[in-house]
Amino acid sequence: MPGNDGQMGAGDVIIGWYDGDRGALRALFEEAEDSRAQLDAYIDDGRVLAAERGGEIVGHLQLVGSNRPREIELKNMAVAESLRGTGIGRRLVEQAVDESRAAGYSRMVVATAAADIDNLRFYQRRDFRFDSVEQDAFGPDSGYPEPVTIDGIPLRDRVWFTRKL
DSSP: OOSTTSBOOGGGEEEEEEOSOGGGGHHHHHHHOOOHHHHHHHTTSSEEEEEEETTEEEEEEEEEEOSSTTEEEEEEEEEOGGGTTSSHHHHHHHHHHHHHHHTTOOEEEEEEETTOHHHHHHHHHTTOEEEEEETTOSSGGGTOOSSOEETTEEOOOEEEEEEEO
């Protein structure tokens, strides 16, 4: 975890670019990705912001390039379960937006499961707007186990959000 490029904030959480072994963050990545095959394919891509508290990484956010000019994708993000709702995720997104804007990106995209009501709420509160729905994105053909449910809702469709930077 780098020291001087992060920010101090409430709860003595420091957010900065992570340059270490991504395997050390795998448990956090798995919080946001149900497919081992999918995660294996992208875990080492792009850049990662990490939230550190008391010497422990308690959250992360992965940014990867997009196939569209000046667009970046928020690919994977998670906060330790015991610290959800404390503002760490919000701070990770704010820093990712600021860093991406400064790097010349004009748009950020993120995808989440249509069944994950908490994520749908979270991203809308961060000024992301619904863009499209990718039906039947989650299933055995794409490396996801069946059946998966989130709060009693079957995991099937992926929702794409966009945010202007």
